Amino acid sequence: xxxARAVAMVVFATxxxxxxxxxxxxxxxxxxxxxxxxxxxxxxxxxxxxxxxxSVSNTSxxxxxxxxxxxxxxxxxxxxxxxxxxxxxxxxxxxxxxxVNAILEVGDLTEKVEVKAGSELVQTQSSTVASTLSVEQLSxxxxxxxxxxxxxxxxxxxxxxxxPRGAIINGLPNNTVNITIDGVxxxxxxxxxDGFFSMVTPRMDAVExxxxxxxxxxxxxxxxxxxxxxTTRSGSNQFDGSLYHYxxxxxxxxxxYFNKVxxxxxxxxxxxxxxxxxxxxxxxxxxxxxRGKAFFFFNFEHLYQPASVTRTRELLTEPAARGxxxxxxxxxxxxxxxxxxxxxxxxxNGQISALDPTIQGLLSKIRTATTTxxxxxxxxxxxxxxxxxxxxxxxxQYSPTGRLDFNLSDRHRLSGAYWWQRxxxxxxxxxxxxxxxxxxANVGTQNSYRTTGNSTLRSTLGRNLVNEVRGGWQWxxxxxxxxxxxxxxxxxxxxxxxxxxxxxxxxxxxxxxxPRNTTTWSVDNTLNWLQGAHSxxxxxxxxxxxxxxxGYTVVPNVVLGFDTNLDPAIGLFGATNxxxxxxxxxxxxxxxxxxxxxxxxxxxGNARLDSAGGRYVYNGDLARLSRQSxxxxxxxxxxRLTPTLTLNGGLRWDLHLPFTxxxxxxxxxTIEDICGISGVxxxxxxxxxxxxxxxxxxxxxxxxxxRFEPGRPAxxxxxxxxxxxxxxxxxxxxxxxxxxxxxxxxxxxTVRAGYGLSYNQERIDRFTANAGSNSGGxxxxxxxxxxxxxxxxxxxxxxxxxxxxxxxDR
Numbered sequence: 001x002x003x004a005r006a007v008a009m010v011v012f013a014t015x016x017x018x019x020x021x022x023x024x025x026x027x028x029x030x031x032x033x034x035x036x037x038x039x040x041x042x043x044x045x046x047x048x049x050x051x052x053x054x055s056v057s058n059t060s061x062x063x064x065x066x067x068x069x070x071x072x073x074x075x076x077x078x079x080x081x082x083x084x085x086x087x088x089x090x091x092x093x094x095x096x097x098x099x100v101n102a103i104l105e106v107g108d109l110t111e112k113v114e115v116k117a118g119s120e121l122v123q124t125q126s127s128t129v130a131s132t133l134s135v136e137q138l139s140x141x142x143x144x145x146x147x148x149x150x151x152x153x154x155x156x157x158x159x160x161x162x163x164p165r166g167a168i169i170n171g172l173p174n175n176t177v178n179i180t181i182d183g184v185x186x187x188x189x190x191x192x193x194d195g196f197f198s199m200v201t202p203r204m205d206a207v208e209x210x211x212x213x214x215x216x217x218x219x220x221x222x223x224x225x226x227x228x229x230x231t232t233r234s235g236s237n238q239f240d241g242s243l244y245h246y247x248x249x250x251x252x253x254x255x256x257y258f259n260k261v262x263x264x265x266x267x268x269x270x271x272x273x274x275x276x277x278x279x280x281x282x283x284x285x286x287x288x289x290x291r292g293k294a295f296f297f298f299n300f301e302h303l304y305q306p307a308s309v310t311r312t313r314e315l316l317t318e319p320a321a322r323g324x325x326x327x328x329x330x331x332x333x334x335x336x337x338x339x340x341x342x343x344x345x346x347x348x349n350g351q352i353s354a355l356d357p358t359i360q361g362l363l364s365k366i367r368t369a370t371t372t373x374x375x376x377x378x379x380x381x382x383x384x385x386x387x388x389x390x391x392x393x394x395x396x397q398y399s400p401t402g403r404l405d406f407n408l409s410d411r412h413r414l415s416g417a418y419w420w421q422r423x424x425x426x427x428x429x430x431x432x433x434x435x436x437x438x439x440x441a442n443v444g445t446q447n448s449y450r451t452t453g454n455s456t457l458r459s460t461l462g463r464n465l466v467n468e469v470r471g472g473w474q475w476x477x478x479x480x481x482x483x484x485x486x487x488x489x490x491x492x493x494x495x496x497x498x499x500x501x502x503x504x505x506x507x508x509x510x511x512x513x514x515p516r517n518t519t520t521w522s523v524d525n526t527l528n529w530l531q532g533a534h535s536x537x538x539x540x541x542x543x544x545x546x547x548x549x550x551g552y553t554v555v556p557n558v559v560l561g562f563d564t565n566l567d568p569a570i571g572l573f574g575a576t577n578x579x580x581x582x583x584x585x586x587x588x589x590x591x592x593x594x595x596x597x598x599x600x601x602x603x604x605g606n607a608r609l610d611s612a613g614g615r616y617v618y619n620g621d622l623a624r625l626s627r628q629s630x631x632x633x634x635x636x637x638x639x640r641l642t643p644t645l646t647l648n649g650g651l652r653w654d655l656h657l658p659f660t661x662x663x664x665x666x667x668x669x670t671i672e673d674i675c676g677i678s679g680v681x682x683x684x685x686x687x688x689x690x691x692x693x694x695x696x697x698x699x700x701x702x703x704x705x706x707r708f709e710p711g712r713p714a715x716x717x718x719x720x721x722x723x724x725x726x727x728x729x730x731x732x733x734x735x736x737x738x739x740x741x742x743x744x745x746x747x748x749x750t751v752r753a754g755y756g757l758s759y760n761q762e763r764i765d766r767f768t769a770n771a772g773s774n775s776g777g778x779x780x781x782x783x784x785x786x787x788x789x790x791x792x793x794x795x796x797x798x799x800x801x802x803x804x805x806x807x808x809d810r
Contacts, residue, residue, distance in 0.1 A: 022458075022468065023092035024528075025065040026125065026535060027100040028643055029057040029077055029085075036061030037104055040079040047072040047089070048236030050292050051407055056463060062640060064535050066528035067458045067468040069405075069415075070094045070209055070231055075102070083107035086114045093132040094231050095211035095221070099125055101643070101747075125638060125646040127727020127754035129215040131155050135208050135233065144248075146273060146301070148202040148210060149179070152228060157214055167196040169226045170214050176760045178224035182232050182417050182454040183524065184472035189545050190518040192763035199476040199518075200419050200450045205242065205277045206299040206401040208233040216727055216754035219634030219650035220526055220537055225758040232403045232417040235279035235295035245274035259310065262375050262388045268308035275301035275399075282404075295405045303397040308390040309429050313436060315370065315504040316592070320383040321363045323355070323596055325589050327382050329580035337382065338580065342593045345577055351569040356598030356802050358493045359560075362507050365491065369437040383592065384504060389438060393429040398422045411460040421450040433481055436505050441488045442496070444481035444510045451475050464530040473521040480514040486554050493802065495558040500591035500601075512553050518764065519546045533640045540633035546662070547764045549772075552621035553606065558802065561601030562590040563785050566798045569593070598802030602784035602791065609777050611663045622777055625662035626768060630761055631655040636725075644731040652723040654759045658713035659767035666708035667776030673703035705775045714767055727754030 025044060029037040040057040048071050057063045057077075070092055077085040082104035092098045133141075133151055141151045150164040160167045169177060174195025179187035181200060188194040202210075213227040221227050248271040255266045279297035282290035319326070323343035328335050347353035370376055374389025403417040425446040427434035433444025454472030461467055489496055492507065499506035524541030564570055572593075573586050581589070594601075608622035609615075636650030671680055675689035679699030690696035708714075732739070733746045743749035783791045791800055 022067045023070050023094055023096060023098060024535075025068060025073065025075070025090070025092055025098045025100065026638075027063055027075075027102060028640070029061045029063065029079075029102045029104060030643070031082070031104055032106065034643075037079060037082075040077050040082075040102070040104065042102075043076045043078075044068075044090075045074045045076075047074060048234075048238075049295055049405070050237045051413075053460075058464065058530065058532060060533045060640070062530065062533060062535075064464075064528070064530040066466045066535075066537065067526070068092055069234060071234075075100050077102040077104065079104060081106065088114065091134075093134070093211060094209050095213055095227065095229050096128070096130055096132060097126050097638075125640065125648075125729050127216055127648045127729050127752045128213055128218065129754075130211055130213045132209055132211045138204055138207060138210070143204065144271075146204045146246075146303075148204050148207045148230065149196075149198050149228070152196075152210060152212055155212060165194075165197055169196075169212070172225050175763050176225040176758070177228060178222050178226065178760070179228045179230075180222065181230045181419065181452055182456070182472065183229070183470045184452055184454045184474060184522060185520045185543065186452050186474045188518070189520055189761075189763055190516070190547060191765050194763075199474055200421060200452045201397075201399065202230050203275075203299060203301050203399050203401065205244075205275065205301065206233055206399075206419070207231065216725055216756035217758065218648070219636040219652035219723070219725065220539060223543075223630070223632065223654055223758075224760040232401065232419075233277070233279065233297050233299070234403055234405055234415075235281065235297040237281055237291055237295070239278070239280035241276060241278035243276045245272070247272055262310075262377070264310065264375065264388065264390060267310065267390060268306060268392060270306045272304045273301070275299065293407045297401075297403040299399075299401045301397075301399040303395065303399075305395040305397075306392065307395060307429060308392045309434075311389055311391045311434070313387045313389075313505040314381075314384045315366050315376075315387055315437075316363065316595075317383055317385055318367065320592060321360075321367070321596070323593075325383060325592055327578070327581050327585040327589070331580070338578075340578060340589070342589065342596065345572055346569060346593070346597075349569075349572055351572060352597050352799070352801070355596055358491075358497075358802055359595060359598050361491060362497070365440065366437050366504070366507070369439050372438050374438070383588065384502070387437070391427070391429065391434040391438070393425060393427045393434055396422075396424045413458045414455070415458075416453070416455040418453040419451060423448045423450065428481070431480070433510055436507055436509055440507050441491060442484070442507060442509050442511075443488070444513075445483045446478070446480055447482065448478040449476060466528045467525070468528075469523070469525045471521075471523040473519065475517070475519050477517040478515065480516070481510050482513045482515050484510055484513050484554055489555045492555075494555055495802075496555050497802070498557060498559045500561045500594050502588040502591050503595045508557075511555050511557055512551065515550045517548045519548075520544065535638040535640075536636070538633075538635040540631065543630050543632075543761075545628045545761075545764055547626045547768065549624045549768065550621055551624075552608065553619040556619065557604040558600055559602045559604060560595055560599055560802070562594040562599055563601055563798065564590070566785055567599070568798060597799075600791065600800040600802055602782055605781045605783075607779040607781045609665050611665045614664070616779060618781060622665060623663070624665050624768070624772065624777065626659060626666075626764060627662050628659045628761075628764055628767075629657045631657075644733050646729045648725075648727040648729070648754070650725050652725075652758075654721040654723065654761075655717070655719065656721065656759070656761055658715045658717060659764065659771075660713055661708050661710050661771075663710060664707070665777045666771055667705040667774045668708040668714075668771060669703065669705055669774060672700060673705065675699050676703060707776075708771060708774075714771065721759045723757040723759055725754065725756035727752065727756075 029040045038059045042055045042063045045052050055063050073090045075087040075090050085102040087100050143150055153160050153164040153167045157170050158167050175192045177195040179198050186198045186200045188197045208231040211229045250266040277299040282294035282296050325342050326339045343353050370387050377386040379386045399421045401419045405415045407413050427443045428446045435443050452474040456470045459467045496508040496511035522543040526539035528537045573590050605619055607616040607618050608620040610617050632654050634652040639647045677699045678690040678696050681690040729752045731750050734740045783789045785791050
């Protein structure tokens, strides 16, 4: 397997690697003359929780606080003989490094020098290109879906096509995007073309912030070239919450132009989106007071959305449904309509003239459905009309989210979050599984659960040593059309009937439910170490993907049509009975006749392998299981060479183990099978087979397929996916001249450059699409007149009818 690589060279571009959902605060303590001050006490206080973290500046005057929760902090630096330095409202962003440079003035400790926050947010030590959307910004972005991920589509470097879900970041392929919630992968790991999608939808009020790293991520940032890291909102030392209800109603909107043209009402776009959030300290009156020690957050959101979409169908006219076929011809420059009664014509020539009762029942239901709603339009077709209506469905989404944070001691903090979501769509308008005509039985729905959970332990192991371990999972079973059962096809005689071309849209939308679930889980550990002018982090992790795909068919698919080679009624459809008709009109006449009399051209079906019993079952359930694992290790260093120059560098190693089956329903082909009778050799042009070599016949005549058993790798393991990164951040400190005008504040102006190499983990469909297409899991069992199993059974003759008569009844 080959994994895509992404390389970026930037001029605005990590310092040291850290979990994307946490942050780091660094700085240097100096005196008024610019000399470094070692031994200064540095205290930081989380303004929301009032949790205090302490450190001391080292011999280089530097201090570092890695793996901090995002949010606003107050930084206090003190040392005997100097005034106390205080920086308030220092905002730390996920996946980025905050910087506070404390200048101590000679004086008494009781005296304070306070500075305003703002300048410390400039990434003066980082070579990473990253953007962060805070909770305040997210709350002000008008997103009607309240899906926080879609806010990323508004950032620079993000282009969209066909809606936010089709967004592309920095022109990179979708499978290079790594989406996480609290460090746990929640992206679609099944489909390689669906990178900008989170299986668990990040709700606006449940997200603290979103950080997008677009170039030169550090070694510990994760796999992939683009990191979208979201952080679950947390509670604070104060009780805080909100209550809301967003309401959309057709009466609040104007109608669409094309609805007006077709004399249709406004689309039924109704949305009730309501919820609440509450956070604060864990307090149990009389038993426990968790202020400053334990915090909770809970968010609940419900989206109830009845909706309608405009559907355009075609149906036979009433005369055509009775067998009266019309067609237009041009005689002497004048167009005239001619009609042929197909049923009477068949009866007069000894052909089947009985109207199929099942088809007549379905055509009657279609006709009745068109009287309930919508508009029938004449679109210039002799035997069909256009039907436009609004198909209705209801979407329900339930999204509770919870988080707990505990300060177990001064050295250990434990956090955990859980997201649970249930989405239902009845009918599934998004995937076009609503009824083809109003009220018909065949309707597909979607019912899915989306969950993710994580737990993080941050431990201070020493004055300059901090460790963070994190683990979590994502589990999201999607039951696409699982409601479709054989009972939906009772009015079709127990079949899924497909109408011939040019006879209308038919009545069958889906006969094949497709439930699936792609589960991910991971564990990561990062150790941060401050040594002199170096901020070093190193660690590693494991990630697993487990995929389940089900495929089954509830009823056989019967395709109606006219066989021009074998049907005895072929002689009816010629110039004698249809004077002046074109070839297309004759084809249409045959198809209408085939529909009305229920002529079967094929019965589609498959035999699928039952992994439990090892037997093939006609239209059975093929459950295919597979897995893929990966490991990673990294080291990252941020070396502060001078107060104005920082060198960042690191190395990440990704080990992506091969795809492997997890059940006995897979097969594979060897190179001998592919080469066939020509045999394996050095063919023309260096080919692996003896192709284009007359007389070469050393190979096997009949290809075989081997069992692709569980645990067998799909390819060799690539052990050399090493991804280096290097960058520099330089603060020129220009105090005057035109460069001062160009660069701005010398405390903030920073020039950066960086180079990074990244490896992404391929989505699992890259392998299921190939291995799943091999023989063994599914055997075609289609009955037709050309290939496969015979349509006409012994003792029978053409045509085969939907309601096959016997003896003299035929």
